[in-house]
Amino acid sequence: MKSYREELFFETSTRRQFINITPQVEAALKKSGVREGLCLVNPMHITASVYINDDESGLLADYEAFLERLVPQQGTYRHNLTGEDNGDAHIKRQVMGREVVVAITNGALDFGTWEQIFYAEFDGRRRKRVLVKIIGE
Amino acid sequence: MKSYREELFFETSTRRQFINITPQVEAALKKSGVREGLCLVNPMHITASVYINDDESGLLADYEAFLERLVPQQGTYRHNLTGEDNGDAHIKRQVMGREVVVAITNGALDFGTWEQIFYAEFDGRRRKRVLVKIIGE
């Protein structure tokens, strides 16, 4: 069994942002040399998500509007009594999910036509890490 | 390390539908010959979910009602400006999740009493694929 680990880094200019990170994950997979296995991708932070969906700007605006309606950044959160202002971001991340696990087949991410891996930042404007862990052979 | 890959196909007669796909995943596991490992099951499409919960018709109606109340199909979505009418489906799929990872122990899905794998379709009436990827030994 082979294993490979890489950290990706992102720093968004706005509080919330969606970034298509598929090319970076594919580059990590290539470096790993794994042909058959599984690829885990997750933020190492708890106010961000990694998820899979379409790279369409309208959809990204819909996600932003849906999450902000459901969990407004300006809402009242006990977590913010600690001095933080990101209570909403911890909840948004749960709704969108933490991680994705992707099949690796013949040395490639085993994806349908429209599947793209996104990093969703809900409390940005600082450097954040995403972990790519690959196992297989 | 062994690996095994299979695609399952579904075409629902209605826009939204929940299908218990546990028997098909168990059949794939049997074909794989894997006794200890992990089994990933995910739609290869971005308007559907694979999730694990109870096979009880009232619960399935509750999921349908909850998701439609939270993200109405007739709502306003920027994604639909592309000509699509499935903006809601992309959001519903995020709420229910994309994939499941299931432990394989002694050649079987390592499940509690009530765990069943479901394919949740949110934009059906066309042929869709579900990927089963198994690794282990």
Added chain:
Amino acid sequence: MKSYREELFFETSTRRQFINITPQVEAALKKSGVREGLCLVNPMHITASVYINDDESGLLADYEAFLERLVPQQGTYRHNLTGEDNGDAHIKRQVMGREVVVAITNGALDFGTWEQIFYAEFDGRRRKRVLVKIIGE
């Protein structure tokens, strides 16, 4: 390839409760002897979640309030016509997710600073099981 399996047991005194189970998962990892691989943690029940986020009491209260506002326990659920009173719990578990998959690197859970594994119970006051499955080498 090595594999390891352990069940953890929890019985909460209240219907809903959040328990930090990171120490138990780390203990299981140590017993497994795995240095590089993946660790799956999931409830074997369908009214509970395993998720990763911060261990901060205000945040746990925010999750509880958010979920109860979104899916009130006293709401109307068809599932409850079966005689159950946990229709809400099946939905809350979907919003928070079922499982986590964690990278194992150098014999440890490969975590960012604040990542902690939680068991979220939505229908407690009875003995429940959590599965830890580890594969790697």
